[in-house]
Amino acid sequence: MSTDNGYKSGSNLEKVLKAGHFAFTGELGPPRGTGAEEVLEKAQHLKGVVDAVNITDNQTAVVRMSSWAASLLLVQEGLEPNFQMVCRDRNRLAMQGDILGVYTHGVRNMLCLSGDHAKFGDHPDAKGVFDIDSMQLIAMVKQMRDEGKFLGGADIEHPPKIFIGAAANPFAEPYDWRPHRLSKKIDAGVDFIQTQCIYNMDRFREFIKVANDMGLTEKCYILAGVTPMKSVGMAKYMKNKVPGMDVPDDTIKRLQGAEKGKVAAEGIKMACEQIEEFKEMDGVHGVHLMAIEWEHKVPEIAEQAKVLPRPQVD
Amino acid sequence: MIVAKRKPFDEIMELLQDYKKVLTVGCGTCVAVCLAGGEKEVAVLNSELDMARKLADNPIELGSTTLERQCDREYLDELASKVDEYDALLSMACGVGIQFLAERYPEKPVLPAVDTSGLAVNQSVGFYEERCRSCQQCVLGWTGGICPVTMCAKGLYNGPCGGTNLGSCEIDPEQPCAWYMIHERLAKQGRIDNIKNICSAVGWKDTVPRTLIQPGYKKPEEEGA
Numbered sequence: 346m347s348t349d350n351g352y353k354s355g356s357n358l359e360k361v362l363k364a365g366h367f368a369f370t371g372e373l374g375p376p377r378g379t380g381a382e383e384v385l386e387k388a389q390h391l392k393g394v395v396d397a398v399n400i401t402d403n404q405t406a407v408v409r410m411s412s413w414a415a416s417l418l419l420v421q422e423g424l425e426p427n428f429q430m431v432c433r434d435r436n437r438l439a440m441q442g443d444i445l446g447v448y449t450h451g452v453r454n455m456l457c458l459s460g461d462h463a464k465f466g467d468h469p470d471a472k473g474v475f476d477i478d479s480m481q482l483i484a485m486v487k488q489m490r491d492e493g494k495f496l497g498g499a500d501i502e503h504p505p506k507i508f509i510g511a512a513a514n515p516f517a518e519p520y521d522w523r524p525h526r527l528s529k530k531i532d533a534g535v536d537f538i539q540t541q542c543i544y545n546m547d548r549f550r551e552f553i554k555v556a557n558d559m560g561l562t563e564k565c566y567i568l569a570g571v572t573p574m575k576s577v578g579m580a581k582y583m584k585n586k587v588p589g590m591d592v593p594d595d596t597i598k599r600l601q602g603a604e605k606g607k608v609a610a611e612g613i614k615m616a617c618e619q620i621e622e623f624k625e626m627d628g629v630h631g632v633h634l635m636a637i638e639w640e641h642k643v644p645e646i647a648e649q650a651k652v653l654p655r656p657q658v659d
Numbered sequence: 660m661i662v663a664k665r666k667p668f669d670e671i672m673e674l675l676q677d678y679k680k681v682l683t684v685g686c687g688t689c690v691a692v693c694l695a696g697g698e699k700e701v702a703v704l705n706s707e708l709d710m711a712r713k714l715a716d717n718p719i720e721l722g723s724t725t726l727e728r729q730c731d732r733e734y735l736d737e738l739a740s741k742v743d744e745y746d747a748l749l750s751m752a753c754g755v756g757i758q759f760l761a762e763r764y765p766e767k768p769v770l771p772a773v774d775t776s777g778l779a780v781n782q783s784v785g786f787y788e789e790r791c792r793s794c795q796q797c798v799l800g801w802t803g804g805i806c807p808v809t810m811c812a813k814g815l816y817n818g819p820c821g822g823t824n825l826g827s828c829e830i831d832p833e834q835p836c837a838w839y840m841i842h843e844r845l846a847k848q849g850r851i852d853n854i855k856n857i858c859s860a861v862g863w864k865d866t867v868p869r870t871l872i873q874p875g876y877k878k879p880e881e882e883g884a
């Protein structure tokens with residue numbers, strides 16, 4: 346089912362993707378406090394440079410300004426948020442209430458995630474909710490949108506029309522299961538996927554090939570996840586400490602080979618090379634750039650990756 | 660079986676500080692098998708308490724008994740002639756047994772000497788691994804006999820999540836990923852189709868105190884009716 350204009354949600358991201366443009370999304374982590382200026386300052390760098398901005402939800406299980414509140418700040422600033430929601434912190438009542446609330450205030454995209462375990466964060470003893478999981482969350486948002494019904498079955502007055510996103514990690518075992526998991530998310534109702542940060546291009550090419558063969562990339566839009574490396578230390582940390590992250594030794598070697606003071610520039614160059622390849626890759630419909638705490642670099646990266654100006658679709 | 664571990668000694672000392680005459684009650688079933696609260700553990704705890712209270716200049720008189728099962732009314736009745744002699748009862752049974760003892764002798768303070776941690780298997784002497792959270796709607800039939808409710812750190816019904824790391828769970832390299840194992844086992848059995856369909860949102864059964872009546876039986880108060 347779609348809205349009168351043929352869109353499921355009418356979000357900018359949906360319009361860009363549906364028109365066949367190569368999408369380019371960014372990311373913004375809300376502050377560890379009440380500073381709206383901080384959100385707005387980061388947002389300024391992304392304005393006009395990306396099609397939508399993911400607003401993380403207590404990312405890595407560390408408490409931050411709630412993702413819905415930061416999303417509203419973006420809406421007020423004329424940017425389009427991609428409201429992230431994890432299953433760790435809310436039960437189905439709170440989730441549905443928040444979805445109604447953000448929609449009322451203009452949020453049109455959502456990313457449905459399981460969420461990192463609380464053990465990683467600043468409240469490691471917190472009880473994880475996981476009343477529903479990410480698959481069930483996708484299905485719930487779809488039911489709210491397309492059937493106009495809450496999970497419990499009651500009718501919703503003015504159902505929220507959300508463009509439904511989810512994550513996929515082609516780099517976590519079992520590898521041969523990952524395309525099937527993507528397929529399950531499509532069955533659940535996902536419209537677009539943003540992948541885990543990609544460094545191992547061979548593995549990603551393999552994943553996309555299987556997804557293409559299974560017909561999955563015709564059923565949802567795939568945005569390839571890119572995070573430029575700022576330093577050798579960051580690359581090593583990602584390789585060794587972040588679960589589900591696959592950083593090949595070659596990536597680290599190439600950064601180590603960069604001239605002194607030019608490592609970050611090399612990281613950006615590598616990211617842009619990736620983006621160039623994704624533009625040509627069958628089954629990839631855009632890039633999700635996660636330049637965490639590096640928002641001010643996004644315009645430069647977008648320029649260098651030749652994804653500007655962003656398309657305007659009416 | 661139900662597994663439990665003795666509480667830290669200082670905590671038990673604190674629980675008992677106001678009592679002079681205490682009966683330590685062990686249980687001969689699960690907690691005896693898992694080396695937490697059987698006859699032997701009762702004897703060890705009592706001798707430690709006796710010594711510590713003497714040293715603290717606050718001697719305590721301790722009795723000991725180990726029932727066959729503290730979760731069975733019949734065995735609890737055996738204590739009826741003894742409890743009056745004591746200020747308090749210190750139970751080394753699981754949480755179920757401790758509560759049943761307290762329910763049977765409501766006029767006496769009943770104190771726990773163990774922390775109950777769950778339904779577990781015995782992997783080697785003294786080492787137990789949790790396997791079931793008694794969710795009341797068992798899914799083992801389609802998950803290859805591996806419980807995602809208990810073994811997946813997020814209790815996911817549609818795993819694995821993106822945190823699987825070389826077959827381990829994102830929380831700890833030492834903790835196998837439940838969904839990785841489920842996938843492996845089902846793949847070996849040629850049953851991977853089991854997990855290709857979405858498992859929809861669960862209707863939780865454990866959000867209220869539960870009772871269970873087997874077919875053909877009734878609640879006791881209904882029997883005469």
Ligand code: SF4
Pocket residue numbers: 790791792793794795796797798799806807808809
């Ligand atoms: S699914 Fe897991 S928690 Fe539920 S009854 Fe079966 S083993 Fe126990």
Ligand code: SF4
Pocket residue numbers: 810811812813814815818819820821822823824827828829830835836837838839
């Ligand atoms: S890594 Fe595996 S066991 Fe750990 S939370 Fe994810 S699916 Fe569950």
